[in-house]
Amino acid sequence: MAAPPKSKSKSLNQGLGSAKAAKKDEFYTQYVDIQKEVEAYLEFNPKTFRGKVVYCNCDDPFESNFFKYFAANFNKLGLKKLISTSYDGSSIAGKGTLFEEYTAGNGKRARPKAVAVTLDHVKDENGDGAVDIEDVKLFLKRNKAARVALKGNDQYAGGDFRSPECIALLKEADIVLTNPPFSIYRDYVSQLVEHGKKFLIIGNTNSITYKEIFPLIKDNKLWLGCTNFNVGMFFEVPDDWEKYHHIDKATGKKIARVSTACWFTNLDHGRRHQPLKCMTMAENLKFSKNLKGKKAYEKYENYDAIEVGTYKDIPSDYDGVMGVPITFLDKYDPEQFEIIANGDDRDEMEALGVPPLGPEYVGNVGRRKVGVASTKKAAFKRIFIRHRSRSTKRTKK
Ligand SMILES: C[S@@+](CC[C@H](N)C(=O)[O-])C[C@H]1O[C@@H](n2cnc3c(N)ncnc32)[C@H](O)[C@@H]1O
Secondary structure (H helix, E strand, O other): OOOOOOOHHHHHHHHHHHHHHHHHOOOEEOHHHHHHHHHHHHHHOOOOOOOOEEEEOOOOOOOOHHHHHHHHOHHHHOOOEEEEEOOOOOOOOOOOOOOOHHHHOOOOOOOOOOEEEEEOOOOOOOOOOOOOHHHHHHHHHHOHHHEEEOOOOOOOOOOOOOOHHHHHHHHHOOEEEEOOOHHHHHHHHHHHHHOOOEEEEEEEHHHHHOOOOHHHHHOOOOEEOOOOOOOOEEEEEOOOOOOOOEEOOOOOOEEEEEOOEEEEEOOOOHHHHOOOOOOOHHHHHHHOOOOOOOOOOOEOOOOOEEEOOOHHHOOOOOOOEEEEOHHHHHHOOOOOEEEEEEOOOHHHHHHOOOOOOOHHHOOOOOHHHHOOOOOOOHHHOOEEEEEHHHHHHHHHO
16 A cells, blocks of 8 residues: 655645646547557457457446447447446546436436446347447446446545456456556556456557566567557547647547557557568668668667668668667567667666766767667667567577
8 A cells, every 4th residue: 555645745746746647647539549449450350359358447438438339339349248447536527428327317416436337238228220329328227237336445446447346357357448547557557467468558659668568568468559650649638628639520529639649459460460571771771861871870889789760771681689769669570570678778778788878978969879878868769679580590500
C-alpha cells in the first residue's frame, strides 16, 4: 500500500497532481478506430477472437466504444464472453453516453458507481430480425444480473484495474482490449504481462523507450498494432476541455488530436510478417536524399554501429549494428531484423560496452555526433538493430 502523505501541503500537491493526470486520461476512443484496428487482425486470422473471453477493463460499458464495438459484433467475432468494467474514479462517468439509460433516470443519479457488465450471448431481444447494439441495450435493461457493482477495497477504488475484483475478471479473460489511462501505463502493461494475457491497447509512442516497455518489444512480447502509427489519433474529449481540434458535426462532441497515440499488442497480425524492402548501401548512397553527397554511412563515435536516419535507408547488405529511429518499429518484421538495444537506456548501452559520452556532447552537437549517448533530447533516440539472417550466419560460423 502507498505510504501515507507526509504533510498536508504535500498531500494537497499530490491530490492536484493526480487530478491533473486523471484529467489527461479522459479521452475516448472512436468506434471507427477500434473497428479499423480489430478488422486488421481478422484479415490475418479470422478466428482471432473466436471462443475468447474479451475484457475491456478501463471501459464504462455504458460509454465506451470498445464495449459498444464488441457487443455489437459479439456473434460475428464468435466471442464466448464480453466483460467491461467502469471506474469509480472516472471524472466523466455519466457525461458522454452511448445509452440513454444514464440520463433517462430521475435526475438524482449524477455519478454512476463502478460496475462490471458481462455478456455471454447477444440475441435478437427486440425481435426486429437483426442482432445489433439495440438488442444489447434491451438485454441490459432486462437483465439486471448482467451487471455487478464493484466496490474496490482500502487501496483501490471500485473498478480500478488493480483491485482484487478486477484482477479476478482479468484472470478469466483471454484478450484485454482498451485505451487505458496513460498516467499509469507502466503499471497497466506490467499487470497484463504478469498475468500472461493477450492484449490490444492504445498507448503513447513515447512509452516505446520506457525501461518497462522496450525489453518487451526487444523480446517480441509486445509490438505495434496495425493502424495509426506516427499519424496521431483523434479522441472524443469531455465538453469542458478547452484545447481540442474540432467539434464532430454528427455528435457535437469535442475531438482532440493526440499525435503520439498508437496501438500496442501481442496479437499477431499480417504487417509484422512483411519484410521491409531494402536497397544496398551503394544504392542508398546513390539515390537516398538523406545521404546525398556522402561517401559512406556515418559511424558513431562511441559504438560500432552506423547511423541510419530513416528506415528507408536501411541497407540490405550491412552485417553490423545499425541505429534507427523508433519509427522503424512500424516496419519491424522479427524474422528479418533483430533488435539489439535501446540507445536511450544507459544501463543497456553500458552492458554493451558503450561508454557514456562526456558533457560536451549533451545538447550542443549535431544529432549524428551525439549518436547513442544523449538521453537529454528525445530526437536523438535510436534503436539498435541488425539483419537477422546475417547475425544468424555469423553465430553459425
Ligand atoms: C483514456 S480513457 C479511455 C476510456 C475508454 N477505454 C476508451 O477508450 O474510450 C481511460 C479511462 O480509464 C479510466 N481509469 C483511470 N484510472 C483507472 C484505473 N486505475 N482503473 C481503471 N480505469 C481507470 C478513466 O476513468 C478513463 O475512463
